[in-house]
Amino acid sequence: MSVLNEYSITAVTLIAIGVYCIATKRNLLKIIIGIEVVTTGVNLNFIAMGVRGGSVDPLASIYAAISIAIGAGVVAVALALVVNAYHRYGTLDSSKMSRLRW
Amino acid sequence: MDPISLLTLLFASSILVPVADRVGRSVGAFNAPGYLTTAALAAALLSSLMLTPGRYKPVSGSAIPVAELKVDYASQLFALLFISLGLLVSIYSLEYMKREEGLGAYYLLLLLMVAGMVGVALANDLFTLYCFWELMSISAYALVAFRREHWEPVEAGLKYLVMSTLGALMALYAVSLVYGMAGTTNFDDLRTMLSPLNTGGAWLRLLIALFLFGWGVTTAIAPFHTWLPDAHPAAPSSISAMLSGVLIKAGVYAIARTIFYTLPLASGVSYVLMLVGVATSTIGNLSALRQADVKRFLAYSSIANIGYIVIGLGASYRAHVLGLENAALVAMGGALLHVINHALGKGLLFLCAGSLIHVVKSRAISKLEGLGRLMPVTGFSSAIGLLNLAGVPPLSGFWSKLLIAYGLTAMIEEPPVAIVLLLFVVNAVIAAGYYVYFTTRLFRERGVAAREVPPLMWIPELALAGACIVLTLLLTPVLELVYEGASSLMG
Numbered sequence: 145m146s147v148l149n150e151y152s153i154t155a156v157t158l159i160a161i162g163v164y165c166i167a168t169k170r171n172l173l174k175i176i177i178g179i180e181v182v183t184t185g186v187n188l189n190f191i192a193m194g195v196r197g198g199s200v201d202p203l204a205s206i207y208a209a210i211s212i213a214i215g216a217g218v219v220a221v222a223l224a225l226v227v228n229a230y231h232r233y234g235t236l237d238s239s240k241m242s243r244l245r246w
Numbered sequence: 247m248d249p250i251s252l253l254t255l256l257f258a259s260s261i262l263v264p265v266a267d268r269v270g271r272s273v274g275a276f277n278a279p280g281y282l283t284t285a286a287l288a289a290a291l292l293s294s295l296m297l298t299p300g301r302y303k304p305v306s307g308s309a310i311p312v313a314e315l316k317v318d319y320a321s322q323l324f325a326l327l328f329i330s331l332g333l334l335v336s337i338y339s340l341e342y343m344k345r346e347e348g349l350g351a352y353y354l355l356l357l358l359m360v361a362g363m364v365g366v367a368l369a370n371d372l373f374t375l376y377c378f379w380e381l382m383s384i385s386a387y388a389l390v391a392f393r394r395e396h397w398e399p400v401e402a403g404l405k406y407l408v409m410s411t412l413g414a415l416m417a418l419y420a421v422s423l424v425y426g427m428a429g430t431t432n433f434d435d436l437r438t439m440l441s442p443l444n445t446g447g448a449w450l451r452l453l454i455a456l457f458l459f460g461w462g463v464t465t466a467i468a469p470f471h472t473w474l475p476d477a478h479p480a481a482p483s484s485i486s487a488m489l490s491g492v493l494i495k496a497g498v499y500a501i502a503r504t505i506f507y508t509l510p511l512a513s514g515v516s517y518v519l520m521l522v523g524v525a526t527s528t529i530g531n532l533s534a535l536r537q538a539d540v541k542r543f544l545a546y547s548s549i550a551n552i553g554y555i556v557i558g559l560g561a562s563y564r565a566h567v568l569g570l571e572n573a574a575l576v577a578m579g580g581a582l583l584h585v586i587n588h589a590l591g592k593g594l595l596f597l598c599a600g601s602l603i604h605v606v607k608s609r610a611i612s613k614l615e616g617l618g619r620l621m622p623v624t625g626f627s628s629a630i631g632l633l634n635l636a637g638v639p640p641l642s643g644f645w646s647k648l649l650i651a652y653g654l655t656a657m658i659e660e661p662p663v664a665i666v667l668l669l670f671v672v673n674a675v676i677a678a679g680y681y682v683y684f685t686t687r688l689f690r691e692r693g694v695a696a697r698e699v700p701p702l703m704w705i706p707e708l709a710l711a712g713a714c715i716v717l718t719l720l721l722t723p724v725l726e727l728v729y730e731g732a733s734s735l736m737g
Binding site for chain 2: 152159163166172175179182183185186189190192193194201203204206207210211214217218221222224225226228229232233241
């Protein structure tokens with residue numbers, strides 16, 4: 145089994161896009177979308193690693209499914225914090241928040 | 247006692263916490279969730295003492311090997327540390343948090359955070375470790391932002407969330423790569439599989455780098471430490487004690503478990519660890535020097551102490567590569583002893599800082615001068631904690647640093663190691679200086695009026711100060727346990 149196939153290359157691309165998004169965007173929602181994109185890339189990589197000649201190892205699907213659930217939990221907490229930040233500042237721009245040094 | 251019942255106990259009681267909150271509020275007992283949490287953690291402490299070593303599968307007879315838990319000396323040591331600090335923080339919160347809104351959520355999150363940390367310590371495969379890791383982290387994000395009506399906790403919580411989640415996802419990516427290479431994520435299976443397989447130098451280094459980044463954000467190693475000095479002051483002091491005392495130690499445990507125990511040795515990693523450790527402790531110590539806010543001061547000194555622990559891990563790794571098994575064991579033992587010392591000492595100091603802030607309603611160090619005389623128990627406990635972390639000789643904080651330094655001396659003929667040893671000693675001296683200076687400021691003669699905090703707040707402080715002293719008195723048996731833990735982490 146090869147570690148490199150078209151799925152795992154797509155996964156790395158998604159992770160790179162997500163990290164770029166987190167690093168450059170100032171809007172808090174876009175940063176969270178970046179986190180989601182990285183999560184998707186990592187989940188895809190589990191499936192890519194589980195390909196066994198035409199079918200996917202059930203273990204890989206289990207890992208991906210659990211990881212999707214955990215990712216949803218993280219994003220829920222993140223969005224709750226963003227709502228609080230929005231109520232406090234009236235903006236989603238992270239550069240307007242005095243102490244955040246991203 | 248098996249670890250599955252221990253985790254079931256923690257999860258079952260965390261389901262009961264909201265119920266206790268609802269029932270307690272209807273009869274006017276607002277602290278009911280706090281008492282339930284304290285009782286659950288006390289029961290968990292007893293059962294963690296009685297854990298039987300071995301490997302446990304939550305689902306038996308399944309065709310797919312999914313999750314596995316394992317108890318050995320190292321995981322039991324860490325689980326014990328996490329639960330005991332959680333218990334003391336829970337007792338402290340009974341008084342400290344009683345006027346806050348949303349106590350049900352607070353205690354639920356606290357209990358889930360402890361459950362997550364215990365799971366991290368007991369997990370025997372990478373994916374289970376990740377699941378418990380996220381449970382611990384999600385609870386920690388919400389707890390940092392607990393006082394959501396203020397701006398500082400919300401900002402600090404968001405910053406912590408983004409950095410730590412990105413780190414955890416990188417670690418998860420490494421887990422998926424390990425799974426792709428070996429077809430399993432079980433620690434013990436990976437040990438036997440990866441070594442003969444010879445994963446190839448570049449892949450192995452990539453994995454180690456991803457794990458170091460992933461767990462390293464929560465561990466607060468440089469350059470990923472920037473969330474910590476914002477998050478610790480923003481959280482309630484009881485939660486700062488949990489974060490600084492044990493949450494960052496869960497990161498140390500995860501690094502040691504993956505890099506030392508699971509993956510084969512790779513050359514060069516030891517120097518990276520030592521470099522990161524020296525950078526972390528230097529940044530931490532130099533930044534701590536110019537802090538006027540007591541909680542930021544303690545947070546930076548936590549970063550410095552994480553640096554010492556990582557230097558110990560690096561020394562142990564280098565000695566392992568060179569085949570100096572004795573020095574490797576001593577350095578790892580020193581790192582583990584420092585984990586215990588710092589968990590007790592820094593947990594104690596954050597609780598004391600919480601009491602002092604509670605009394606003067608200010609976080610400025612200049613406002614805390616002289617309070618040590620007026621609040622005898624808090625003053626005595628903070629003095630013990632400060633002197634322990636300063637490494638004043640009879641206390642055990644001195645011996646853990648000495649063991650790390652001894653581990654480094656075994657390889658003194660290598661120039662990089664000699665430089666690391668020099669910088670380590672310089673850092674330890676700087677830290678000792680500012681801890682002792684802080685202690686003298688606390689006991690200065692000042693015309694301020696203050697009263698000792700209520701017993702529920704000073705009892706945990708006194709218990710932790712007592713633990714620091716007992717650790718010193720029982721140093722020989724404790725060292726034996728720590729060495730057992732170190733050898734089970736190194737395999």
